[in-house]
Amino acid sequence: MIYEFINMNGYGLYVWSSFIFTLVCFISLYTVIKLQLVKEQKKFKTKYFDLTKDVSETVRKQETYKEILAFTNISKI
Amino acid sequence: MQPFIKLSKMSFKAQKYIFILFIIVFSIGVIEALVLSPEDYKQSDSVRIMYVHVPSAWTSVGIFSLIAILSLGNLVFKNKYFLLIAKSLAPSGLVFNIIALVTGSIWGRPTWGTWWAWDARITSMLILCIFYILYILSWRILENKTSVNKVTSLISILGLINLPIIKFSVEWWNTLHQPASITLSGSSIHSSMLVPLFIMTAAFVLFSILIFLMKYNTELIKIKNKGLDRI
Numbered sequence: 159m160i161y162e163f164i165n166m167n168g169y170g171l172y173v174w175s176s177f178i179f180t181l182v183c184f185i186s187l188y189t190v191i192k193l194q195l196v197k198e199q200k201k202f203k204t205k206y207f208d209l210t211k212d213v214s215e216t217v218r219k220q221e222t223y224k225e226i227l228a229f230t231n232i233s234k235i
Numbered sequence: 236m237q238p239f240i241k242l243s244k245m246s247f248k249a250q251k252y253i254f255i256l257f258i259i260v261f262s263i264g265v266i267e268a269l270v271l272s273p274e275d276y277k278q279s280d281s282v283r284i285m286y287v288h289v290p291s292a293w294t295s296v297g298i299f300s301l302i303a304i305l306s307l308g309n310l311v312f313k314n315k316y317f318l319l320i321a322k323s324l325a326p327s328g329l330v331f332n333i334i335a336l337v338t339g340s341i342w343g344r345p346t347w348g349t350w351w352a353w354d355a356r357i358t359s360m361l362i363l364c365i366f367y368i369l370y371i372l373s374w375r376i377l378e379n380k381t382s383v384n385k386v387t388s389l390i391s392i393l394g395l396i397n398l399p400i401i402k403f404s405v406e407w408w409n410t411l412h413q414p415a416s417i418t419l420s421g422s423s424i425h426s427s428m429l430v431p432l433f434i435m436t437a438a439f440v441l442f443s444i445l446i447f448l449m450k451y452n453t454e455l456i457k458i459k460n461k462g463l464d465r466i
Contacts, residue, residue: 163270166279166280166281166283167274167279167280168279168280169279169280169281169283169345170280172281172284172341172342172344172345173269173280173281173283173284175341176283176284176287176288176337176338176341176342177265177268177269177287179334179337179338179341180287180291180334180338183330183333183334184330184442187326187327187330187446188445188446190326191326191446191449191450191453192449194450194453195449195450195452195453195456198453198456198457198460199456201456201460202456202459202460202463205460205463205464206463209463
């Protein structure tokens with residue numbers, strides 16, 4: 159029964175390779191995008207915590223920088 | 236530290252839920268596609284390739300339509316977020332396009348006896364893939380903000396012309412590719428095959444939303460990083 163399921167009436171190679179290729183593409187895309195996101199988050203954390211308390215407080219009061227200092231939130235979409 | 240933790244938790248909550256939902260829907264879809272759905276009387280088990288080929292083609296075309304509409308919206312309303320959203324949609328669109336081309340080629344071998352044919356539908360999908368590549372490359376290569384806006388908008392609007400060609404190619408020309416089985420007036424596919432097809436389509440759409448959210452977040456953080464450099 160397992161052999162029949164894998165063999166798929168002789169079309170197993172085509173069916174399985176299609177599904178595996180799709181899965182590999184999904185995993186690769188997810189990994190690449192996730193790595194990019196983590197990289198940018200790390201950069202942001204480093205830059206944000208490098209700001210002195212005074213500078214951070216001053217720029218927070220300025221409208222232009224408020225958005226920059228606000229942490230990413232998907233509600234902005 | 237406290238607000239950062241709170242806000243980043245909020246930001247990733249939606250992604251987490253979509254990811255979980257995608258895993259559930261995709262798992263159900265795969266079981267339906269590979270185990271529960273019947274084999275075709277003519278194509279036998281090779282018909283199961285349809286469950287990855289068709290949803291990826293639909294999603295890829297749908298995403299490019301969105302990109303083109305957003306680019307048009309940017310030209311009309313001059314809203315930078317439209318372009319940012321379009322840019323974030325492109326990677327998943329390209330990957331779905333590649334999946335559609337490759338799985339189509341794999342399906343073509345047992346069905347038509349060839350991996351590739353310069354058929355109208357297949358060629359127009361390949362052209363869409365080129366448009367996707369050009370769109371993504373122009374974001375990477377061009378540095379001037381004005382020119383990148385113009386070039387990417389031009390590519391997506393030109394690519395928009397290709398979309399009706401993809402859709403109607405099977406009717407306009409005599410092609411190897413079969414005509415549409417699902418139209419607005421109905422479907423020639425039996426419900427036992429239609430259900431897994433729609434479940435897989437839902438899974439693919441969820442995956443593209445997940446990738447879009449992650450990419451969009453990345454782009455926003457990039458902008459903030461540039462802003463922090465100016466402080």
